[in-house]
Amino acid sequence: MYLPFLKFVLKSSKLTKLLQKNIKPLLGFKLSRALLNNSYKSLSPKEKKRFHQKFAKIFRQDSSFAFNGTWNMRFMDSKIIAPIVKENMWLTWDSALSMLGHDLEIKLFYEDILKSKDKPQVFFDVGANYGTHSFLFQSQGVETYSFEPNPRCYDYFNQLFKANALTPNIIKKAVGKTPGNAVLSFPNKETWLGTINQNVKDTVLKRNDLINIDVEITTLDTFTQDFGINPDLIKIDTEGFEIDVLSGAYEVLKNTKPIIVFESNTKDDKLAIFEKLSDFDYSIFEFKDLANPLDLETFTTSSKRNFVSCHNSKILATSN
Template sequence: MLSSIVMGLARAMPRGGHRLVKLLRPVLPGLARYPATLKANGFTFRGDLALNVFYPLAVYGYYRHQAVEDDVLAFAAKGARTIADVGGNIGYTTALMAGVAPDARILTFEPLALCQPYLAQVAAHFPGVRIIPKAVGAEPGTAEFKLRSQVDRSSFAGSGSEHDATTLSVPMTTLDLELAAEPVDLIKIDVEGFEDVVLAGARQTILRCKPIVVFEAYEEDVLRRSVAFFHGLDAGYTLLKITHQGELRPLESLTRGADEVCNYVAWPAGRSLPDGCRIPRSYDRP
């Protein structure tokens, strides 16, 4: 009851709601097992409201800053046989894609132990989901990983700020190893600046299966290397930008426009683009 009252207050605060929750979290255990219901499909899981990646799901049911990316993933996931979610975090995008592709096999890669209880709830609800608690790179082995207080900004060592970061050693695999026997139709990559490294370890899978690839590239040099990877494949991919309005545009410049997001799509030849190159909304939202 008290936890619900606190969340009601937090929702009513235009700013500072998360700070209020974090302040009261030590004395209100219910804030550590609070429900969040996703707008996309009604899936509910429980988590710690002090965690920066869980709180907005409890408040809004989605991440407001990436709603159009959700639409792209939902469109691309429909009818997929196998999906790879690289950088699964607490399982939001996995749950989103599982909702629109209930018959798909979804392999979600996430090395952080902090995220595993959330991912376990997703896998328990969606039978096609398999969690692989490893990082993904260009070759198998181990990697140094930076865990940050903003969990979604955690990444391989060597990127991002060292402030408030804890270094972990995590096992690393490649998509070519993990997906060798899979008919892969969609790969989503969000690994905070190492997207091109993941692609390097997925070369054979991409050539064999020609999946749609949705990847983040916040920094221009990451985008440049990722574009070079697809050009080097010579496999008929079209590289597309995504606008905040859901329009897909040919990637003719590495510079991101004011109305464009930092996610991109590699679209294989032979796969139909949406009507008018505009992605439809996948769920209702303001």
């Protein structure tokens, strides 16, 4: 039986602030944590998003009342067990809430397409980070390949999959325009901001806590040709390197024509991506309106950062 008290808390800014001040000790004790977790399961997708926004970072600066345990959820018909590790509380708690609460429009799209007659058979997760997107697809029996060059992500990636009796397919390389090598830069506790785009390093990542590591680059064309694997759906989140990923996928875009979920933040990046996808007869959509493609001006001036693109011979078969 799910307890709906979190629904009432999230409706009130005063109650939300009160819970923010007191939630750590509640999480620290097994019984109260179970009650919170049970109530969390009753939340709607939008309420899970709000819960993530308000509570995901509570252990970032202070790990008091940290615990070893799990946070349990459901995605479609599958139970999710997210391991929580005391020594990495800032990461594992945030990752657990991010599973269903972050990038909500993308997660709802995933659920729709997984329920559709066009359910993907092969998913490429480019910039997989800790594997939360990869996990959702693999939990539904979709063959999944996770491209992630940052070794700092692998421990929790493997813990998440092991807790759910799954085995990840981690490709420990970055993806770009041509095979080679590069330097991946990322803030110490924000691996998801990792990039090999020099312009992003020079502008967005002007920080004192940057870590730099050498990584190998492959291309989607190289990978698909070497292993004979062709994706139906690709997610690209590479912090400004998306156009390079697409540039290294000429044969994939031309012949396989996968659906592409991607992030883009700047007008210049959007312009390059629009031109590249248009060359392959792709249209770009916002998740809120999958029936009407964006023109160049609307896309480049959009305040959104997440988009989906589909070849014009196909239809995005979702209910949203």
